[in-house]
Every structure is written in structure tokens, then in C-alpha cells.
Amino acid sequence: MHTSFTGPPAADTHPTPATAEELERHKAAITRLGNELRALVEAAVRTAATPDTLHRVAEGVRHVTGQLTGRRRARADIPEVDEFPAGTRIYSPVTGAGSPLAPPLRVTPTDDGLIGHCTLGIAHEGPPGYGHGGMSAMLLDELMGRACAAAGAPGLTISLQMRYHRPVPLETPLRILARVTGTDHRKSFVTGSITTEADPATDLVTAEGVFVAPDPRRVRALFPGLTADGDPAGG
Incomplete structure (x- = not known):
């Protein structure tokens, strides 16, 4: 679910905002860690490593995890490095350069919507050699929500109808499209598709979605980390 909203003031629970240079250094470090x-x-x-090797690596990973000390953000906190609400969320499981779950999806605008590019790995596998159907839904939900925001009508997903035409291959460059096809008051109607880069005329997955902008009076309750101008509290 992609979100992009403004809301009323929130309590300042964040430390003093970093400078632009500090934020860029932080983003670079997060991206490097995300890549690794x-x-x-x-x-x-x-891996087909032996159990002894797996136990040894697990102990090493546990040791590394213990080095990630310092303040931990709470569930609703918005990271200072995020370009929120209008930009990229660095820990997004779809687009975030800092997320170990993300492909990550790279997004650029088109004449009538957005296009995304990514390659799914074995970690995203469903049937052997192909992507999990839930990954296709997540990719499309994210890009279709972003298309709403790009069209000036950000909203939350209330309906997402998927049609799986062919399995989505792993380790294959993919092309994801999304565009807003109409609006009705606070609702936006969006279509999306997934193809391979090599064969953009053949749909692998298509989707139709409905997104709705919540009443501004509810935004504060839904997203307490936003200030009145839509920036993260303290950011």
C-alpha cells in the first residue's frame, strides 16, 4: 500500500533535523547496507552449505545484528531520510534501497503514468523458477498507488483485482506499468501490468485497482508521524 498525505501537527519526538549533507551520507550508508x-x-x-557452515554463519549474523545499536524507530515513526510524503521511502519492501526484501523497483514517469523496472531473485520465488504471486501484487499495488500520487490524487488501496496470465520469471528484467484511468470524488481508478523487458507486448500479470484519499480529519489518526505540511515530525 502506497501512501502520500498531508495532515495536522504531530508531536515533535525526533531529534534535531540533520543537514542535507548528513542526510545524503546517511542514505548512502543505508543503501550500501541494503545492497549487502x-x-x-x-x-x-x-546455498547448499553444510549444517556446520550454516550454524557458523548464523552466529556471525547474530553478532552483526548486535552491532546495530542506538535509537530504534517505533512502528509509526517516519525515518528522517525518507522523502515523505511525495518521494521514496528508503526501507520500502518494494522500492527501498535500504530494504533486504525489496528487488528494489526503480520508478520513472511516463507520458500518462509511471514505469518501474526490477529483477526478482530466488528470495522472491513462488513456483520453482518463478516469482511468488504475492510479489506481483505488491509490485503493482506500490506502483499503482504511486501513479495516484503522481496524478495529484494520493490514496489508499481499497480494491486490487489481479489477473495472472503467465508466470513471472525470476532473474529476468521486468517492466511494470501503472496509470490512472479515472476519478470519482476521492476515488481514483488505476490499471497496471507486468511484462518482461524483452517482450513488453505480452502481459504476464494485469491489475485494476481503486484507491481513495481518506478524509483529512482521519489522516492525523492514521499517520501520527506527519506534521501539518505533510513532512515527517521533526524533519
Whole structure:
């Protein structure tokens, strides 16, 4: 579910905002760690190492995890490095460069919507050699929600109808499209599709979705980390 909203003031529970240079250094470090974590996850799900090796690696990972000390953000906290609500969320499981779960999806605008590019790995496997159907839904939900925001009508997913035409191959560059086809008051109607880069004329998965902008009076309750101008509290 992609979100992009403004809301009333929230309590300032964050430390003093970092400078632009500090934020860029932080983003670079998060991205580097994210790259290594994705490589670790992919290696972990592909390995045929012995149990002794796996136990030794698990102990090493536990030691590394213990080094991630300092303040931990709460469930509703918005990271200071996020370009929120209008930009990228660095820990998004779809687009986040810092997420070990993300492919990650790279998004650019088109004449009438958005296009995304990514390659799914073995960590995203459903049937052997192909992506999990839930990954296809997550990719489309994210990009279709972003298309709403890009069209000036950000909203939350209330309906997502998927049609799986063909299995989505792993380790194959993919092309994801999304565009808003109409609006009705606070509702936006969106279509999306997944193809391979090599064969963009053949749909693998298609989707139709409905997104709705919540009443501004509810935004504060849903997203307490937002201030009145839509920026993260303290950001």
C-alpha cells in the first residue's frame, strides 16, 4: 500500500533535523547496507552449505545484528531520510534501497503514468523458477498507488483485482506499468501490468485497482508521524 498525505501537527519526538549533507551520507550508508543484506538474503536461500557452515554463519549474523545499536524507530515513526510524503521511502519492501526484501523497483514517469523496472531473485520465488504471486501484487499495488500520487490524487488501496496470465520469471528484467484511468470524488481508478523487458507486448500479470484519499480529519489518526505540511515530525 502506497501512501502520500498531508495532515495536522504531530508531536515533535525526533531529534534535531540533520543537514542535507548528513542526510545524503546517511542514505548512502543505508543503501550500501541494503545492497549487502540483499546479497546475503539471496545467498542464504540459494546455498547448499553444510549444517556446520550454516550454524557458523548464523552466529556471525547474530553478532552483526548486535552491532546495530542506538535509537530504534517505533512502528509509526517516519525515518528522517525518507522523502515523505511525495518521494521514496528508503526501507520500502518494494522500492527501498535500504530494504533486504525489496528487488528494489526503480520508478520513472511516463507520458500518462509511471514505469518501474526490477529483477526478482530466488528470495522472491513462488513456483520453482518463478516469482511468488504475492510479489506481483505488491509490485503493482506500490506502483499503482504511486501513479495516484503522481496524478495529484494520493490514496489508499481499497480494491486490487489481479489477473495472472503467465508466470513471472525470476532473474529476468521486468517492466511494470501503472496509470490512472479515472476519478470519482476521492476515488481514483488505476490499471497496471507486468511484462518482461524483452517482450513488453505480452502481459504476464494485469491489475485494476481503486484507491481513495481518506478524509483529512482521519489522516492525523492514521499517520501520527506527519506534521501539518505533510513532512515527517521533526524533519
